[in-house]
């Protein structure tokens with residue numbers, strides 16, 4: 001079972017956030033208390049994917065962490081011969097993800113088969129896929145690599161497939177940005193995080209999690225060859241998009 005997130009509760013020297021074993025131990029609690037709407041997004045990615053999943057195709061969960069999206073795909077998608085490929089480059093995440101998924105395997109029958117791969121999504125070769133999920137992963141990719149990655153994802157999507165992209169976003173208008181950022185901090189406070197925890201996590205994320213505006217996402221997705229971008233969810237400064245080839 002996952003522990004409560006107290007990672008940033010005591011004063012510590014500044015260091016960049018990484019998805020290491022300490023984070024893995026508390027990750028389900030951390031992400032639920034940090035990302036407004038996370039449980040709704042994850043469950044509905046399964047529901048949305050069911051509409052795009054094609055028989056005998058792959059469904060990718062890129063930056064899968066502990067496999068929350070993979071589990072939702074397996075709860076909702078019933079496409080004959082389809083399989084899920086979950087990829088992450090954190091050894092600690094991949095190890096725990098495999099444990100969670102084998103527990104799910106032992107409780108349910110007839111789930112889509114899943115393969116968990118430890119790899120860098122910027123380098124791993126991608127096979128044709130009907131669904132590709134990037135749930136809060138693109139924001140951790142260096143900005144100059146994002147268009148190249150999305151172009152590769154577009155090239156590997158089958159006709160009729162979909163990219164499901166969730167991200168923290170920022171807003172071009174100063175007042176809107178201040179309001180929604182403030183409300184996000186209120187969300188964290190309401191979930192029991194102290195001012196010290198909030199401040200230290202923010203410093204840790206500063207260099208590694210760089211957010212874009214919705215317009216920047218749209219423009220980049222178009223440049224990567226997606227024709228249609230449909231925002232289906234927003235809670236405060238967190239959004240989820242369906243991008244179609």
Ligand SMILES: C[S@@+](CC[C@H](N)C(=O)[O-])C[C@H]1O[C@@H](n2cnc3c(N)ncnc32)[C@H](O)[C@@H]1O
Nearest residue numbers: 019063064065068088089090120121135136140
């Ligand atoms: C915020 S978490 C994703 C949460 C997860 N998708 C979920 O819904 O619970 C970001 C994940 O992306 C992974 N990641 C970041 N850069 C990556 C890369 N270049 N290749 C593979 N995984 C990457 C991290 O290790 C981390 O597990």
Ligand SMILES: O=C(O)C(=O)C[C@]1(C(=O)O)C=C[C@@H](O)C=C1
Nearest residue numbers: 030031034035136168201205209
């Ligand atoms: O924006 C923040 O303050 C966050 O904590 C966000 C966020 C994310 O969106 O991935 C950052 C790191 C953790 O993985 C959990 C949540």
